[in-house]
Amino acid sequence: MTLITRHFLTIPASGEVHQRIVHYRRCGSGPPLLLVHQSPRSSAEYEQIMHKWASFFTCIAPDSPGFGQSDPLPGVPEVGDFADALVEFLDILGVARCAAYGFHSGGIILAHLLKRHPDRLSTLAIGGYAIWTDDEMRIFGERYIPEFHPSPYGEHLVWLWNRILEQSWFFPWFDVRDETRLSVAHADPERVNAVVMEMLDAGNAYRFGYRAVLLAKPEVPQRDAVTAPVLISAYRGDPLCDHIDRMRSMPESWQTKKVETPVEHQELSLSFLKEHGQADCPRLAEDDSVGFIAVDEGLIHWRGTRGAQNMVLHAPGAELTEPQAGELAIDVPGHGLSSECDDYRAAIKAARRQLGAEKIIWPELPNGEPDILYPDLTPDRFGGYLSRAWSAARASALFAPWYAADSDHAIPVEQAALSPEAIALRARALLRAGKAAPKWHHEIALQLQGDPRI
Template sequence: MITRHMLTIPGTGRRVHYRRCGTGPALLMVHQSPRSSAEYEPLMRKWAAHFTCIAPDTPGFGQSDPLPGTPEIADFADALCETMDALGLGPCAAYGFHSGGIILVTALKRQPQRFRALAVGGYAIWNAEEMRIFGERYLPEFHPSPYGEHLAWLWNRILEQSWVFPWFDTREEARLSVAHADVARVAQAVAEMLDAGNAYRAGYGAVLRAPRDIPPVEAEVPPCLISAYDGDPLQAHIDRLGPMPAGWEARKVATPAEHQDASLAFLSAHGGDAPCPPLAEDAHEGWIALEGGLIHWKGTRGAERLVLHAPAGEMAEPEDGTLAIDAPGHGQSGDFEDPQAAVEAAALALGAEAVLWPAPPPGEPDRLYPDMTPDRFGTYLQRAWQIARAEAFFAPWYEASAAHAIPLAPAALDPHTLQRRARARIIAGDAARRWHDTLSTIMGETR
């Protein structure tokens, strides 16, 4: 099972979310921008037999706090080293894809003693003209708009990134051979961009501005394999790398599977055999591992009350001396066939004395929770957004009439508030209806 954890960096208070899976020596895995460690879940499961895979969300992505100001690549490299220190992680092997590899190479140049070996998927060496193009158009501001127009842009920007590179270059010469319309892949990347918001520009921008200098030939640094497969826009950059230190190798391969196999073989040969040490994690937020999945919680273990939220929502910050969780299938919790049993098991594991079950919202369940399954055209995003707006006007939201009007509050129509509600509804999907039915049953039993 892949487990999830929160970590607070001493001194700064910056919070870092990380995933962990497997046994054996530690392998640090750094994701590309603007993604999160979730993109590595399939690879973590494959490599879990060989390594203890540790994948943090880089600052500003996933569930990790951003860095202050306008950070540069050295700041992201140093933040990674701070995370290693806070985890209690000694020298280890590491893997990074695209911008994750750039962060790792920068960290290795600054603190080579922290790494045993690197495997990198594609390393960018942009020329001056490419840098100019990226600087002008690649990272537009990303803010929620009142009527959700930004979601149409986001869907197409993520989808078409596999059709042309860069995503805005619609010339025939910019076409990619790896074009797809994989709805699940696009929806996952869209969700991660919604997590990051405009902070994506800091992390992505630092990578694009980073100097692309491989350590000098004479440098005494751990070994590194850089490989890129056919269709990867960075495969051509293999020819731009130039001379490299002893133990460094660059290789073109045919497929993503070949890249992963070559990386695993290289890391296994150089990663050592010392077992991964126990890793630090926060005491007031985390995930309870139950049979069938994980439940995300915050608060004080052993608290008297465990507080729950309504369907299609997510947990609020718990008050002092209480606990809160994301309901099964909501927020950062996994889905479960029996939501009530999962909540009760989580309460027992957390030492909560009582569960405060909320009443389900009024309305017809079949109308309260329309289908939120991602579709080829991204229309589910607009559906969630329009419901979030309607919720500020009427209760239930689908009854647009004077008889069901509720007092208007400007804060409820703030675009950032709308985005949080729409995002929570999208994440919940079908689980919202199951949670509603569970609460209805429980309320019926307690009356």
């Protein structure tokens, strides 16, 4: 299977707009293909497609502004701002023209990009294109995108779990009627968790990406317009499938089609994109002070100065913090943004060698019993794992170890550590680590016993 690599790219400041960071995934070889995900997802949504399409294209999938690991746009951006942001990304990346694919809101953004910057796309395939009626827009309104902020005791997580779960049952998710039921309903904890984690990354910024496309007018050119070839297709069960019938007058270069399954939609889109190939992909730009390095079992996320004397490792269930000048830090395997692996020592050794660090700074061994310190955070049908992570993260600011809630283990109260935002970061780190946390605890214990493997 072709390796998907991950990168960061800085978009320089322009006028009064500060610089922003874009995170993107890359896979394959051949002509460049831009993939734009739907809201409130991230580029991780496209990993399966990227593996399948890597034989034909250099697949480039950025996290849209405010989603995944990409910085949000300032203010309250409109759909045109998201389209222009993609062009800025392509400019800095070094891609002058490419094919593109977008699903749902990703397709809407790309359609607006095609109108505003017609020379940048050679062809465009879209999965499900929303054309809302006035009545539907009145139903949606701001109700579809409520504020999302962490609460002191984690109540927001109960709402989040059920909101993501039920959006596969009804559309829109809050309109619970027999008439709004979806045929694609499921209750798969892993699938729900994938979206939950992306919502935790986006936070309240998720509203702006959603809002921009919900309020966007359908971008369908006049029949006599000359544009790059466009295919809009949708599969049965997609809530936007019937919107295909709402497509009226279109340019000759545009076509629509309904298919039966998601696989048919992907195969049709790939075939269409291959018909309009471009030149090979140029060398793509990326930042040199943050990124990912490939080790045998996956990717290690790092930040700091290559060739630094010290490579700093974090505690179990945590993730890297901003390194000091002249240092570098990594997310240890299975934590933060780094891949899980079986041999922690080999992965850390490979990271030190590739990044040129002279010395590894190990964390202190956390106080407490590993079997209790790190609760089971496997996603369950009712989302209880989210509450467990939040409770442990909150208690860790009050007791050491967190589970020993008595006067002998009380620690001084720091209000900053009890802010919902601070708890949210610690809880997310625990959720990202999951079962890797006790494994990393064990590795630190071996190091303190003088294990010579690094």
